[in-house]
Amino acid sequence: MLKTSVAIDSKLPWVGTTIFTVMSKLAADCGAINLSQGFPDFQADPALFEATLRAMRQGRNQYPPMAGMPELRTAIADKVEALYGARYDAEQEITVTAGATQAIFTAIAAFVRGGDEVIVFEPVYDSYVPAIETVGGTAVYAQLKFPAYKPDWNQVRSLVTPRTRMIIINSPHNPTGSVLDAGDLAALADLTRDTDILLLSDEVYEHIVFDGVRHISLASHPELAARSLVVSSFGKTYHITGWKIGYVIGAAELMSEFRKVHQFNVFTVNTPCQLGIADYMRLPSRHLGLAAFYQQKRDYFREQLKGSRFELLPCCGTYFQLARYAGISELPDLEFARWMTREAGVAVIPVSVFHHDGCDDRVVRFCFAKQETTLAAAGERLRRI
Template identity: 80%
Template sequence: MPQSSLAIDSKLPQVGTTIFTIMSRLAADCGAINLSQGFPDFQPDDSLFAATLQAMRMGRNQYPPMAGVAELRAAISDKVESLYGVRYDSESEVTVTAGATQAIFTAIAAFVRPGDEVIVFEPVYDSYVPAIETVGGEARYAALSYPDYRPDWEQVRSLLGPRTRMIIINSPHNPTGAVWSAQDLEHLAELTRGTDIVVLADEVYEHIVFDGARHHSVSRRPELAARSLVVSSFGKTYHITGWKIGYVVGSAHLMNEFRKVHQFNVFTVNTPCQVGIADYMREAARHLGLADFYQRKRNFFRTLLQDSRFDLLACRGTYFQLARYRRISALPDVEFAHWLTREAGVAVIPVSVFYHDGRDDGVVRFCFAKQETTLAAAAERLRSL
């Protein structure tokens, strides 16, 4: 194809290929074990496939309603009520999305205008800030303090101003595995009280919280629920990240604005998978058992690495384990991640990429959403360092 001579004023001049794509590609090129990108290497339950195939065969193959098929929206509403004690109306307050990333982008596009400020907590998941900047907003960065990654609410207070339009929170937190407390939500409620700030709550790992702890959803607190859009992901819950199906719940007032954008940037999500998931959700144990399932994997992986030269940080939720590597190498974390992939045959994510200023604490992220054989093989290579 001939080279284009078009002059393009990029909306995202600093953005290149995501680190997840880079590291997964490098892992494939090197034949490395891929503990970088957050997807399982095991299959979901066959009954989910069967339910989806049945939907196809029964003719559920055309456009569904823009907000999602009725039975899935009802199942989502039932699940949220059983977990958090709040009933979202399935007709006006639940929308099925093409994954959580689309839900987050759509929410930002619906509420953030040029010149608005959005507070994010860093290390910050990599899709948030580009979405903010695409619609002309400005990110303001609140720090999650290393090594426990707790929010500093006085710092958050200092970032609030007349242009603050949105606060994006993420708990359980990717990439750190930190989990917010009820007290954190109390601070958030106090800081936003009497304002027009919208809270966008990324809760895609809501079912993956360890050691008997409880996930504190903003949905559980009426004061926060009234100003919040809450995002979750079937990909994380049912091991189907490639299906790219998530959802968002929120008050009808907020959801009305969300859907104005959703109907034009996605319109809707494939029908048979929605129907299959709705059928599969009837057994609550399938999501209620997720914490124990991943806690066993976390414990297995941590045990394998306890005699290594990696220093493991606390992991209270998600399926990610952070580790310091300074006893192994003095390389910057991006260089170390590339070296580890090429030389040790294990791909990881460097945590500095989640900071706007590239802050480097010498920490990398492992994904343990893998078969035990995969984790054991990776740990054997890591222990040799």
């Protein structure tokens, strides 16, 4: 192995390999059923592949515009208007990105400067804080407390200082499955009114909400929309996480600054896949049916865990199910997750990794975006623990 002689002053000395990579590798090494990393084990609709292949065969294989193909940006604008009653300008207010993670990093890089503070809610998805710290910002942690995982807006208000530049929200929330409601958005509007605080809203699971609950996008709230960049993901919506295509919407002035960074850290996203998705979006049922599709999987997985010693927590959205294991083990959750993978043959994610201080409520996260055969096999193993 080649060794460098260059002295390195790491910007992220505390960051190692992500827990998702670690647990997926351990699952592969042990032959365990992988319910850890959040990706489906089933194929997307062949019609999406056919639409993309048509674009390739038609010669649509060269650089697209920096902001994304007009066909896709128009399809996004139509979808957002139909769902949330807000019309975004496809030319100036929508940018196609190389997945949601790139959109989030780019938004942070565009607006957060050294010394700025960014409020995040923990358990916090693992890409937010490294992005904040890479550009010299400081993460400030609000708590979504076990077991309800709902924001305490009084606590959030107490964390706001003159250095607060941005608040990042995530709804439906990974890893907890909680969903913000109209009262939460009203509290957020009251909190940020008459400030220059920007909002970055990670809404990649926008179509995966259950039990009649409605996802309320920041795009649907005019006061919040005016100060927000809203991110979504085609990977989550159309079961194509490996395509790494998402988008961000926001007011033209905000999008102008976003694109200044976007054009130099990605520039653009591959043409035929954009065109394939644009064609596929012409049938709204393909995203509107996602809630029922995943609710069936959630309910099936929860049924599989009946008779086990896991305590299932509520799951209002996403394709993740949290469970307490206090009736099984007193191990810390990271050790328990490793034990589960090696000994029980099912890989999970320990929720403490989503806390900066390692807060451990003895809770693990299962991904149920799997075929029923996978979930049934996992259920059989989990009931034996």
